[in-house]
Amino acid sequence: MKQWNEECAVVGTYNVENSALISHYALFALQHRGQEASGISSSDGKNIHTIKGNGLVTKVFNEKNLKKLIGNASIGHNRYSTAGKESIDDAQPLFARYNLGEMAVVHNGNLTNALLLRKKLIEKGAIFQSYLDTENLIHLIAQNKKDNLQERIIDALKEIDGAYALIFLSRTKMFAIRDPYGLRPLCLGKITNSDGSVGYIVASESCAFDLVGAEYIREVNPGEMLVFEGLGDKIVTQPKSIQVFAPNPHPCIFEYVYFARPDSKVFGRNVYEVRKNMGVELAKEHKIKADMVIPVPDSGVAAALGYSKESGINFELGIIRNHYVGRTFIEPTQQMRELKVRLKLNPITEIIKDKEIIVIDDSVVRGTTSKQIVKILRQAGAKKVHLLISSPQTISPCYYGVDTPDTKELICANHSLEEVRDFIGADTLGFLSLEGLARSLKNKDHAFCQACFDKKYIDNYTKGLK
Ligand code: SF4
Incomplete structure (x- = not known):
């Protein structure tokens, strides 16, 4: 009924047992930020598996399909259409195979130079599968010649402007990034697994942490990238922090006015x-x-x-x-x-x-x-x-x-x-x-x-x- 429409929710869980199930509950807590579509990609260390569909979290996911999302890392998204149209092609996560392997990405925000970028990429021969501004990032990453995803993401971020809280998932790593203005919220939490090992969660709002029993650690800072690694054969340590851009904090004041849930902590309050x-x-x-x-x-x-x-x-x-x-x-x-x-x-x-x-x-x-x-x-x-x-x-x-x-x-x-x-x-x-x-x-x-x-x-x- 309000003519302000919420602007998507993102979540990522890393080194967490039943990762997709936990991401799904986190998306459930964040349903108020988007009701058009919902999706989760998980990684089992070898492959990325994706399920997405139109409608509420409870409509898209069930016990049976969640079991297909195997692995201890996953990213998820609730969509309210901002850029893009209301087709399943525009639901997230966006998944891609490229010359370094597989990746999936979820995005909350809007890239203000997306049309300009898209035009340039299409002129160079890129074929877009969706109307999403986020797809620009996939092309920029795929065309980059560097030998690792982290550097490719950073290079791609240097080409974009506007608002983004992004989470990328590769087969073994997860990257969480906020734009230098910190327009859209993204916070970091900790989950203790049943064997005592520590896993991590990032989400648009802290109310997602409360539902899954995670402990709030802090916000992802404006312009910061958190790198989660060690899944599989290595030991998962605290996420590595890289300040990709000098912070110029201007978080969205409307989160406090209307969007965010009152039981959430956003931008530290x-x-x-x-x-x-x-x-x-x-x-x-x-x-x-x-x-x-x-x-x-x-x-x-x-x-x-x-x-x-x-x-x-x-x-x-x-x-x-x-x-x-x-x-x-x-x-x-x-x-x-x-x-x-x-x-x-x-x-x-x-x-x-x-x-x-x-x-x-x-x-x-x-x-x-x-x-x-x-x-x-x-x-x-x-x-x-x-x-x-x-x-x-x-x-x-x-x-x-x-x-x-x-x-x-x-x-x-x-x-x-x-x-x-x-x-x-x-x-x-x-x-x-x-x-x-x-x-x-x-x-x-x-x-x-x-x-x-x-x-x-x-x-x-x-x-x-x-
Ligand atoms: S405060 Fe800024 S980011 Fe938030 S709704 Fe208004 S214009 Fe958009």
């Missing part, structure tokens, strides 16, 4: 805590008298708790979300749009009737969902509806792996605050300021990417876009 701080800052900036504060579930819950704590206004779960709604095939008529919101969100009339309400949501994209939410609250008898948003106004699209509408569809990019309020039909509409957002992060160490709020793009290809 717990998401729930940050969201709650956003609500506190929102309350400092927008002091409103009301009978209660209610969240738009689920992403507005932590911010609404923060708002309630700071303002002293009662928190109520005035809207209940139905978690079991899958895809809906609804015609875009007015009546049907309303049905779509009602399928997922239902207000509790007994709580809302005759009350003045502050509703907290995480963002406004086209404004149509907010309009429907305000409408159903009024239909439930709310006396006044004040809509407060725990992030600034979204005025520009994302080029870094998040599927966002064009600028012309972003309501706040094209209308004044009063016009947006009027369209949504709320009595009050307020947003958290950029300064308030920064305060809620309590971060002095580095900048964040917030280009969808301030248009300050950071990579060489989209920098300076207006």
Whole structure:
């Protein structure tokens, strides 16, 4: 229903018993980041085996096919289509045979110079099998003359720009890499096998570690490559760290606003805590008298708790979300749009009737969902509806792996605050300021990417876009 669509999950497990099964559970924990397709490649030291399919993790994998993914190393991916189309060719992992053997790769993010690269590679004779920007990397690696995959990956990375959290799997090694801006999250954890040996896991969010009993170690640093080796005949030691690029950290601030699970640690901070701080800052900036504060579930819950704590206004779960709604095939008529919101969100009339309400949501994209939410609250008898948003106004699209509408569809990019309020039909509409957002992060160490709020793009290809 939100028009921000998540931007893929990646996972890798190395020297882990039942590696594919563990990767599959990690993907299950990361299902919120992509529901279009799911896939896992495993290595038994001699061959790479891949299973992927369209749909949720539970649809793609079962006890029988997971048993085919043999070996102690595996990488996995949940896809939400950003670059590429919705065909199985564009599901990941991408697998390739080349002159050094076999490899598979998973990618979260978006390469901003992918089209330019693709054109150059096609002119040189490359034949692409998918629409994925990630396939550029496979060609760059295959065409490289160096005698090892690690150096070939590094050379290929020097050709690309944009956002990437990548995991490569060869027959015996695994490589995890984050772009120099650290736009997309990737963290490292440790798993103790039943024989006491140590294995490693990398994943987009730490909630994947909790499910499989892994211990969080740290983030993969911006511009860093972790090399996992020793599978098979050698002893697996800690991953080797190579700082391929000088870090220029600008992690995606929207991970905190909406994408990441609140029980995850991303970019070193717990998401729930940050969201709650956003609500506190929102309350400092927008002091409103009301009978209660209610969240738009689920992403507005932590911010609404923060708002309630700071303002002293009662928190109520005035809207209940139905978690079991899958895809809906609804015609875009007015009546049907309303049905779509009602399928997922239902207000509790007994709580809302005759009350003045502050509703907290995480963002406004086209404004149509907010309009429907305000409408159903009024239909439930709310006396006044004040809509407060725990992030600034979204005025520009994302080029870094998040599927966002064009600028012309972003309501706040094209209308004044009063016009947006009027369209949504709320009595009050307020947003958290950029300064308030920064305060809620309590971060002095580095900048964040917030280009969808301030248009300050950071990579060489989209920098300076207006
Ligand atoms: S533009 Fe917005 S959604 Fe995209 S990476 Fe930057 S902060 Fe995240």
